Amino acid sequence: MMLLPSPQQLRYLVALADHGHFGRAASACAVTQSTLSAGLIALERQLAAALLERGGAVKRPVFTPLGLELVARARTALAALEAVAETAATARDPLSGPLRLGVIPTIGPFLLPRLMPALRAAYPRLRLWLREDLTDRLVAGLEAGKLDLLILALPAAGAIETLPLAADSFRLALPRGHHLAARDTVPVSALSGERMLLLEDGHCLRGHAEAACGLPRGLSDASEDGFAATSLHTLVQMVAGGLGITLLPQLAIDAGVLGDAPVELRRLEGSSAPARMLALAWRPRSPRAAEFAGLAPAVAAALA
Secondary structure (H helix, E strand, C coil): CCCCCCHHHHHHHHHHHHHCCHHHHHHHCCCCHHHHHHHHHHHHHHHCCCCEECCCCCCCCEECHHHHHHHHHHHHHHHHHHHHHHHHHHHHCCCCEEEEEEECCCCHHHHHHHHHHHHHHHCCCEEEEEEECCHHHHHHHHHCCCCCEEEEEECCCCCCEEEEEEEEEEEEEEECCCHHHHCCEECHHHHCCCEECCECCCCHHHHHHHHHHCCCCCCECHHHHCCCECCHHHHHHHHHCCCCEEEEEHHHHHCCCCCCCCEEEEEECCCCCCEEEEEEEECCCCCCHHHHHHHHHHHHHHHC
């Protein structure tokens, strides 16, 4: 019978790939560095294959091509083992225990204050661990098994299964007294030549706003001057200061992102209201998919 690697050996391998440092990988696995190194050496002997390049002056771990391939397979194997335990736990007590939830920054601050009390009341045995980050990093964390469920805006790339929840429409935000504020609604064509302020690259809201509103090419952006907003609150203050105009999602507006800033809101003209689609996302074939789908009504109610 072939001797199989142990889950712990696979965890050592993946941790080393994730952290790129023996000491940090050992800390993540709650073992000493010597224990982790010995475990990896034993794995190499067991497989009769070199997974790491050794020798030379390079201190950081360098994986062989085979080692890189086995890191990917180890991630898959560990995810499958976790799914076995999750399936049993879900059958015993649905919507209980830890749930690692990732939320993008243009949703989290405006949704979570309403959602968290509702979830605590409906599912008292559910323990939520929250992470706020950009979409690409959250999806990577989900695929790596570091997160269980995401609340994001579509479209989002990656090996994920999604459940649309609600459309979040955009409004045009203008400095008080701006000439476009004289209109009740503003056609997208009127934005040409205006200085459009958007979040810095990496925030999915930037692409969603451009796509949803069909923004014409060539709109100026404050980032060209070396300035860029990293949050909707900062974006509002830039508009209030007369630096330009922007698009804000209704979710943030309803949650009070404007505060008392001297900013005026107008609807955009079009055959359908420009919007982004908010959704839940989880790993395909997750044993907790039914649980996650069961959370959708609570999330949708908080979004309403």
